[in-house]
Amino acid sequence: MRAPGALPRLIGVTNVVVITVAVVGLSLLPGEPPPQAGPKGVAKVQGSTAQPGSPGPSGAAEPATSPVGQPPGVVATPDFARQVRANEAGLVPVLMYHRILAERHASLDRTPDQLRKELEKLAERGYVPITAREFATGDIRVPAGKYPVVLTFDDGHPSHFGLDANGAPLPGTAVAVIQEVASRHPGFRPTATFWINREPFGLRDRAAQEAAVRWLVDHGYEVANHTWAHPNLRTLKRKKVSEQIVRIERLIKKLGAPPSQTMALPYGSMPRNKGAARSGSWDGTRYDFAGVFLAGAEPSLSPYAKKFDRGAIQRIQSNGKKGECRKWCSQYWLEWLDKHPGERYVSDGDPERISIPEKLRGNIVTKRGLQVIAY
Template sequence: MRSSAPLTQIIMLANVVVVITAVVVLLVRPDAAPTSVSLAGTATPLSTPPVTPPAQTPSPPPSPGPSPAVTLPSAELPPPVVASPEFARQVKANEAGVVPVLMYHRIQKKRLASIDRTPAQVRQEMERLARDGYVPITAHEFVTGDIRVPAGKHPVVLTFDDGHPSHFALDKAGVPLKDTAVGIIYQVAKKYPDFRPVATFWVNHQPFGLRDARAQENAVRWLASRGFEVANHTWDHPYLPGLSKKRVAEQLVRVQRMLAKYGAGTPDTLALPFGAMPRKRSTVQKGKWDGTSFAFKGVFLAGAQPSVSPFTKDYDWRAIQRVQSNGKKGECRKWCSQYWLEWLNKHPGKRYTADGDPERISVPRELRGNISPQWKQRINAY
């Protein structure tokens, strides 16, 4: 990674470019999603506000009924191994390396905003990840350190904001539509068996554009039962720095209640709308509203570089970095997925490479001091 001083200067310059771009987009294309700057000091492309599908073309309501005739790839984790220092050396394990947490929004054939991706673009990127040895894990698994990636492979966290209809819908046979996020993930997993079919969907009050409560519950249960994570993106997708502490808590608790009722458990990860951190960061970490408490283990921003390993001293669960899925044009020249995946391929020693052993944290001996004291009993240095 870059040294702190040049990186700070680059981030400041990127913020200026982002703000200028946002103004131009708003003036020229009112249908395009603008861009903002996180109060955490990072260039942060805005999340697309939730979009309700037109009444005449509703998303097919998913059903949690019998499994479809087509067998879908399993999200089952591989059996663990016992990693000795010599084994860790052989697979070049480095569990102090960085992890790309990729951020997606709408997936549609005709892009209306810079952060939209086409189905072909998403499919191409995921196939590239699979060829490069990346294995998906959920945001929950990442923040809890439950990274059970096979030895020599690299974790990647696939995240989708806003619960858009293009993320999940089933056809009449109960199979995910092929150009949705879930459909694409399963297609890539079928082609590349090591590409584990899981992802994290951060939703608002109408998950996947569904208005009917039963259809919403069916969708959430279908995903949760197959290893996907459905978690909190606030009720109305507001700009949190503009809300009182009580209003912020209400926004979070209402989603927590909904997802718990729908079978997703109690979500412990949060993606900030617009990547905007409230002035008092603890407001979104834990709290209470109307008798219901919330407490997150990971709060995610909206850009603009890979996250440090959750095992390192530099890791801050209160402000986890993500990378926008996009090409290398304009503001994405050095901030989006194509740039960073190329960079990680050129600097393999910087990325997280697993040892295949969930009980040990394997690192080259010179990186031993990077591991946080809470994990020191699990260090396997070579």
């Protein structure tokens, strides 16, 4: 999203989104929602199947192989889940970034150094990036005992990505910083989600657009839908909402990326008909997203939670603890999760099972025959 005059105020305990948008420039911060009390229960979503091998010393079987770019999995057991303190009903930080500039011009901007420092802290604390698509679909492949984090970038700004003459990410761009941090922290998977508009990464030449999108997709990044012209969807009729979504979806297809499974709302502004953001059609083309993401204010519920709303997924603005960000941006929330480890999503390393503390057992609903492990 581009920075609006007022980002949505998110009322966590009821998942009610009250959004007021008055575009007055890039200098304002989002409103302050009340904090999310914690997970409310879980419902499992099918993940891909890991191939188990022989049991490891901790009581979990380790696979002989794993998909390229994905961590080796395990077959979780109650004892193993207890050892790693797995809690796959916990909260997940979905971080929201905008421009990455050497000199900040607005409160939403971050410098490459600020981005680098935040990613370094995430890596050191045990967070592993996944895409918004993986999160929304519940395909969370994070090593046992680690925590998923979703890095998201709105607007497809030139500061997010570009290629130099040698076909490598331009220094100082978001992707270059992510790759740099991952090179120093092997467990920190280099991936993120980029939600684009009609001129991805500021490129107007179709060949340059295709080259950029091809590099990102080939290297495990997600490129997805942020509407064609970045309008306030709340001001549009349903047909126009669908047109904005379909037009960028057609561009994404032409550029060689898979169909979007996620989209971010411009300005965090929900259409009057909420369902139009998640599914619909225009001019013979349909769309149906696994997740629609808000502008940000607090960690998201686990995608396995009963009350997880795929049509209004929470995010956290990346920023320090100043002004309105004293409580509602990334520094505050990452410190809060460190102080409340029982509220955080902790992976059991097994995409075929959901591992949770016994006290959450009554909130679990299994789907598609997948196993729940309560310890």
